[in-house]
Amino acid sequence: MSMMIAPCAIRGRLISDDLVIFGGRGGAAQFQSPDPTKIVSRLPLRDPGDMRSLYALKIEEIIDYLVELGKALDLSKNEFMQEALEHSYAMTDLTPPILKWQYSLTSHYLSRETVRDFIEVPIGIRFVEGWQKATLSDGRVVSIRAMGARALHIVAGNSPITSIISVARNALTRSDAIIKSPSNDPFTALAVARSMIKMAPDHPVTKHLSVAYWKGGTEEFEQQLYQPKNLEKIIAWGGMASMKHVSRYIQPGLELISLDPKRSATIIGRETFRDEETMRDAALRAATDVGASNQTGCSSARVILAECGTSEEGLATLTRFGQMIYDAMMKLPGRLSTKPKSIDPELRNDIQALRSTPDFYQVIGGREDEGAIIVSKLDEAVDFYPRLSGRVANLVPLDDLADATRFVTAHTQTIGVYPESLKLKLRDELPLYGAQRFVTLGYAMTANPGLPQDAIEPMRRMVKWIVDENCPVEACAPLWKLDAA
Amino acid sequence: MSLAAEALRMADDPPKFFDYSNRRAHQVPREYAEEMQLAVLQQRFAQLRDRVAVLKAAADEQGIGHLDNLDEGANLVFPDSVYKSYPVSLLEKNRFDQMTKWLGRLTSTDVSKADVRGCTGIDSWLEALEAATDMQVVNSSGTSGAMTFLPRTRKDYRIVSDIFGMTSRDFNGIESLPDLRREPWHSFYLGFRGGRSHAGRAASWVVDNFAGSKDFLHTLYDMDMSSDVMFTAARLRRAQARGELDRLEISPTLKARQGEFEAIQQSTAQAMHRIFDRLITLKGQKVYIAGMTASLTELSRRGLERGYRQMFGPSSIVQCGGGSKGGNLPENWEELVLEFTGARRIGQYYGMTEVTMITAKCSENHYHVPPWIVPYALDPATGRSLPRTGTQTGRATFFDLVPQTYWGGVATGDEVTVDWRPCACGRTTVHIHPAIRRFSEKTGADDKITCAAAEDAHAAAIDFLAATRSGART
Numbered sequence: 001m002s003m004m005i006a007p008c009a010i011r012g013r014l015i016s017d018d019l020v021i022f023g024g025r026g027g028a029a030q031f032q033s034p035d036p037t038k039i040v041s042r043l044p045l046r047d048p049g050d051m052r053s054l055y056a057l058k059i060e061e062i063i064d065y066l067v068e069l070g071k072a073l074d075l076s077k078n079e080f081m082q083e084a085l086e087h088s089y090a091m092t093d094l095t096p097p098i099l100k101w102q103y104s105l106t107s108h109y110l111s112r113e114t115v116r117d118f119i120e121v122p123i124g125i126r127f128v129e130g131w132q133k134a135t136l137s138d139g140r141v142v143s144i145r146a147m148g149a150r151a152l153h154i155v156a157g158n159s160p161i162t163s164i165i166s167v168a169r170n171a172l173t174r175s176d177a178i179i180k181s182p183s184n185d186p187f188t189a190l191a192v193a194r195s196m197i198k199m200a201p202d203h204p205v206t207k208h209l210s211v212a213y214w215k216g217g218t219e220e221f222e223q224q225l226y227q228p229k230n231l232e233k234i235i236a237w238g239g240m241a242s243m244k245h246v247s248r249y250i251q252p253g254l255e256l257i258s259l260d261p262k263r264s265a266t267i268i269g270r271e272t273f274r275d276e277e278t279m280r281d282a283a284l285r286a287a288t289d290v291g292a293s294n295q296t297g298c299s300s301a302r303v304i305l306a307e308c309g310t311s312e313e314g315l316a317t318l319t320r321f322g323q324m325i326y327d328a329m330m331k332l333p334g335r336l337s338t339k340p341k342s343i344d345p346e347l348r349n350d351i352q353a354l355r356s357t358p359d360f361y362q363v364i365g366g367r368e369d370e371g372a373i374i375v376s377k378l379d380e381a382v383d384f385y386p387r388l389s390g391r392v393a394n395l396v397p398l399d400d401l402a403d404a405t406r407f408v409t410a411h412t413q414t415i416g417v418y419p420e421s422l423k424l425k426l427r428d429e430l431p432l433y434g435a436q437r438f439v440t441l442g443y444a445m446t447a448n449p450g451l452p453q454d455a456i457e458p459m460r461r462m463v464k465w466i467v468d469e470n471c472p473v474e475a476c477a478p479l480w481k482l483d484a485a
Numbered sequence: 486m487s488l489a490a491e492a493l494r495m496a497d498d499p500p501k502f503f504d505y506s507n508r509r510a511h512q513v514p515r516e517y518a519e520e521m522q523l524a525v526l527q528q529r530f531a532q533l534r535d536r537v538a539v540l541k542a543a544a545d546e547q548g549i550g551h552l553d554n555l556d557e558g559a560n561l562v563f564p565d566s567v568y569k570s571y572p573v574s575l576l577e578k579n580r581f582d583q584m585t586k587w588l589g590r591l592t593s594t595d596v597s598k599a600d601v602r603g604c605t606g607i608d609s610w611l612e613a614l615e616a617a618t619d620m621q622v623v624n625s626s627g628t629s630g631a632m633t634f635l636p637r638t639r640k641d642y643r644i645v646s647d648i649f650g651m652t653s654r655d656f657n658g659i660e661s662l663p664d665l666r667r668e669p670w671h672s673f674y675l676g677f678r679g680g681r682s683h684a685g686r687a688a689s690w691v692v693d694n695f696a697g698s699k700d701f702l703h704t705l706y707d708m709d710m711s712s713d714v715m716f717t718a719a720r721l722r723r724a725q726a727r728g729e730l731d732r733l734e735i736s737p738t739l740k741a742r743q744g745e746f747e748a749i750q751q752s753t754a755q756a757m758h759r760i761f762d763r764l765i766t767l768k769g770q771k772v773y774i775a776g777m778t779a780s781l782t783e784l785s786r787r788g789l790e791r792g793y794r795q796m797f798g799p800s801s802i803v804q805c806g807g808g809s810k811g812g813n814l815p816e817n818w819e820e821l822v823l824e825f826t827g828a829r830r831i832g833q834y835y836g837m838t839e840v841t842m843i844t845a846k847c848s849e850n851h852y853h854v855p856p857w858i859v860p861y862a863l864d865p866a867t868g869r870s871l872p873r874t875g876t877q878t879g880r881a882t883f884f885d886l887v888p889q890t891y892w893g894g895v896a897t898g899d900e901v902t903v904d905w906r907p908c909a910c911g912r913t914t915v916h917i918h919p920a921i922r923r924f925s926e927k928t929g930a931d932d933k934i935t936c937a938a939a940e941d942a943h944a945a946a947i948d949f950l951a952a953t954r955s956g957a958r959t
Contacts, residue, residue, distance in 0.1 A: 345865045346924055349564030356539040357570040380574045383631045410728040
C-alpha cells in the first residue's frame with residue numbers, strides 16, 4: 001500500500017508538492033504532507049483587506065453555504081470524506097464503528113437550525129450582520145458590530161467533529177482560518193476543505209479557509225507564522241504540553257483563545273440508591289458518559305462521585321452500582337462505544353496493582369482491557385485519576401456531597417449530575433472551585449457548539465468587537481467646554 | 486552439595502557467595518546460572534505462596550501451584566505500582582494502622598506486633614515497624630505523589646550495601662579483596678547523612694564500603710533525609726502538575742520542624758566551604774566522592790579556579806547523579822569533575838528501589854544483570870513475556886531471588902532492551918542496552934523523580950517548608 005497523502009489546502013487551492021513524511025502519534029501510521037517550510041510564507045492572509053469579500057455576503061447566505069456543505073459531506077456520496085475516513089482508521093484513537101458514526105454526524109452539525117444556533121445564541125446574528133445602535137446614559141449614541149479576524153485553529157484530534165465546528169465558526173464570524181490538523185486526525189479538515197473547493201471554488205468562504213499539517217513544536221516554522229502581522233487570534237484545543245507550547249508565542253496583538261485540557265466528573269445523589277430501578281437508570285446514563293467515544297473526550301466521565309456513604313452497607317450498594325455501570329457499558333451500541341483500540345500500559349499496571357488491595361479497592365472488569373470500573377472503598381479517587389482512559393472509571397463513595405468540592409479543580413470541565421434536581425444545589429457552589437458545565441447524566445458527551453465552552457464563549461472571543469461612538473455636543477458635554485470645577 | 490542447595494546458598498547471600506567479587510558473579514556459565522535461578526525461584530514460590538497475601542491471591546487466581554520453568558516466573562510478577570497501591574490519603578491523614586495492614590499483605594513478616602498508634606508521620610511509622618520487626622522498609626522518592634514502600638529486611642539491606650561496594654569497586658577496576666574494605670577511604674557524600682530511601686541509605690553504604698566509620702565520612706547535609714519531607718516534595722510536584730497547589734496542606738509534624746529546616750538551609754552553604762577546605766588537604770590520597778551532580782560540579786569549579794587539578798589520582802572513585810537544580814549545570818561538567826578530581830571516569834549505574842541490583846556499564850556499554858536476578862522483557866501491549874533469546878525491547882521486569890519475605894517478581898516502568906546474546910566484554914550474564922527510558926516519558930506523562938534526583942527534590946521541599954513559615958500559609 002502506498003503511503004497516505006495529506007495535501008494542504010490554502011484558500012481554495014490544493015497543494016501536494018514537496019511532500020515529506022510525518023509519523024503518526026505514538027508510533028501510529030505515517031503519512032505525507034507538503035514540507036511546512038515550503039508553505040509557511042503562503043499560509044497567512046497577507047492583506048487583511050481581502051476579508052472584504054466576506055462582507056459582501058449576508059449571514060443567511062453563509063448559513064446556506066454551510067447547510068449545502070453539510071449535504072455535500074454526506075459520507076455515502078462524498079469521496080473525499082470516504083477516503084479521509086479510510087485513512088483515519090490508522091491514525092485515530094477511536095475504533096472504526098465509532099469514527100464512522102461520528103463522520104455520519106456532520107450533516108447534523110451543519111443542519112440549518114444547528115448552524116443558526118452556532119451564531120445566534122452566543123453573539124446574535126444582527127451584531128455580525130450590521131451595526132447595532134444604542135444610546136447610553138452619558139448621551140453618546142453607539143453602534144457596535146462583531147467583525148471577523150485572521151485566526152489559527154489548532155484543533156483537537158479526539159473527534160472529527162471539532163474540525164467541522166471550526167469551519168462553521170470561521171465562516172459565521174466572517175473570519176479567515178488556518179486550521180492546523182492534529183497528528184491523530186490529519187485528514188478530516190482537509191476533506192472538508194476539498195469538498196468546499198469542489199462545491200464552490202470561488203466562494204469567499206472557501207477562499208478564507210486553509211488546512212495544513214505541521215508537527216506542533218516545529219519552532220522555526222511556528223516562529224515565522226505565529227506573528228501579529230499574520231494572525232490576530234489562535235484558537236487552541238489541546239493537551240497540556242501543546243497548550244504550554246503555544247502560549248509562548250502570545251504577545252500583544254496575538255491573542256490566545258484557549259480551550260484547555262480538561263477533565264470531567266459525575267455526581268450522583270443519594271436518592272439514586274433508594275430503589276433498583278433508579279439505580280439502573282443512573283447506571284446506564286453513567287455508563288454512557290464514561291463509554292461514549294471510548295472516553296476520549298474532555299467531557300468524558302472519569303471519576304464518579306456517589307453519595308451512597310462509606311458504611312459497609314453503602315459500599316455494598318456502590319459495588320452493586322459499579323457492576324451495573326460496567327454491565328451497561330459493555331452493552332452500549334458499537335457506534336458509541338467498543339473495546340478500546342489500545343490501553344495505556346501504565347494504566348493497566350496500576351489497575352492490576354489495585355487488585356492486590358481489596359481492603360481499599362475493588363476492580364470490576366478490565367481483564368481483557370475492555371474497560372473497568374474501579375470502586376474506591378474510601379472517599380478518595382485513585383492517585384492516577386488523571387490517567388483514567390480506555391473506558392476506565394473510578395467510583396468514589398461520599399458520605400456527604402459537601403465533600404464533592406475536593407474533587408473539583410481548575411481542570412474540571414463537565415459535571416454530569418443525577419438526579420436532575422441536584423444541580424440546583426451544586427451549580428452555585430462548584431464553579432467557585434472550577435466546574436464549568438453541569439449536564440443531565442448521560443448527556444455529557446453530547447455538545448451544542450452554540451453554548452459556552454470551557455467557561456468562555458469562543459465565538460464572542462473569535463470576533464473583534466468594534467464600536468462607533470457618536471457624541472453629539474448637545475447631549476455629551478464636550479471636554480473642551482467643561483468648567484474647571 | 487546439590488545444585489539446589491548451592492543455588493539457595495548463592496541467593497541467600499550473593500556477595501558472600503561470590504567472595505564480594507563482581508567479576509566472579511558475572512562469570513557463572515549461563516546455563517548453570519539459569520538452573521540455579523529456577524531452583525531458587527521454585528523454592529521462593531513454595532516458601533511464600535501462602536504466606537504473602539498478595540502473592541496467594543495472584544497465584545490462586547491464575548491457578549498456579551508450581552513454577553516449572555523460568556518463563557513461568559514472568560506470569561507472576563507484580564507491577565511496581567503494587568508497592569504504592571494504598572490510598573494516598575492514608576498518609577495524609579496519618580492512618581498508619583491501615584498502612585500497616587496494607588503493607589502486611591505484601592510480606593510474610595508479622596506486622597501486627599508493631600505499635601503504630603502514636604505515629605505522626607511516615608518517619609515515625611517506619612521507625613515503629615523497624616522496632617517491632619526485622620523489616621527495614623525502604624521508600625521511593627515518590628512517583629506522582631504516591632510513595633513506594635518495599636518491605637525489605639535488615640539482611641536484605643546488608644546485601645544491597647555489599648552489592649553497592651562490589652559494583653563501585655569493579656567499575657573502577659578495583660578487585661574486591663577483603664582487606665580493601667578495611668582500609669578507610671576519605672569519603673564525601675554530597676547528600677544527606679541518612680534516611681530510608683535509597684538516596685538516604687547510600688551514605689551508610691559509603692561508610693560500610695569505603696569510609697569504614699563515620700569519622701571518614703563528610704556529608705553535605707547534616708541531617709537524615711526525612712521520608713515525610715520527601716512525601717511533601719512529591720505532593721508538591723503532583724499538586725503543581727495538577728493545578729492543585731492551593732489545596733496542599735502541610736502536616737503539623739513538618740510545620741513543627743520549620744525552624745530546623747531553615748537552619749539546614751543556612752548550614753548547607755557553609756557545608757560546601759567545609760567540604761571544599763577538607764578536600765584540598767587530601768591531594769594524592771584515596772578519596773571516594775559521590776552525590777548530587779550540581780554540588781560536585783560546584784566543588785570542581787571552585788577547585789579549578791584556585792588551581793587545584795588532578796587531585797586524587799586514578800584510584801579515587803567519583804560517582805554522581807541527579808538533577809541540575811534549575812538547569813544551571815554547565816555542559817562540560819563531566820570534564821570539570823574529572824579534571825579536578827583526577828578520577829578516570831564517573832560511575833553510571835542502573836538499578837531501582839525494588840530490585841537488589843546496582844549494575845555498572847561494562848566495556849561494551851551494557852548493564853549486566855547479576856545471576857541472582859532473572860531479567861525479562863514484557864511486551865508492553867500484552868503484558869506477556871517476550872522470548873528470552875536474542876535481543877528484546879519491552880518493559881524491564883525482574884525476578885529478584887534475594888528477598889525471602891516478599892515476592893521478588895516486579896515489572897518496572899522502564900523500557901529496556903534486554904540482550905541474551907554473549908557480550909564482547911567477556912561476562913557471561915544477560916545484559917541491558919544503555920538506552921533506557923520511562924514508559925511514561927513515551928506517553929508524555931512522566932513526573933518521576935529519579936532516585937538520583939531525590940536529593941534535589943528533598944532539598945527543594947526543605948526550601949519550600951522553610952519558606953512556608955514566613956509565607957501566608959498557616
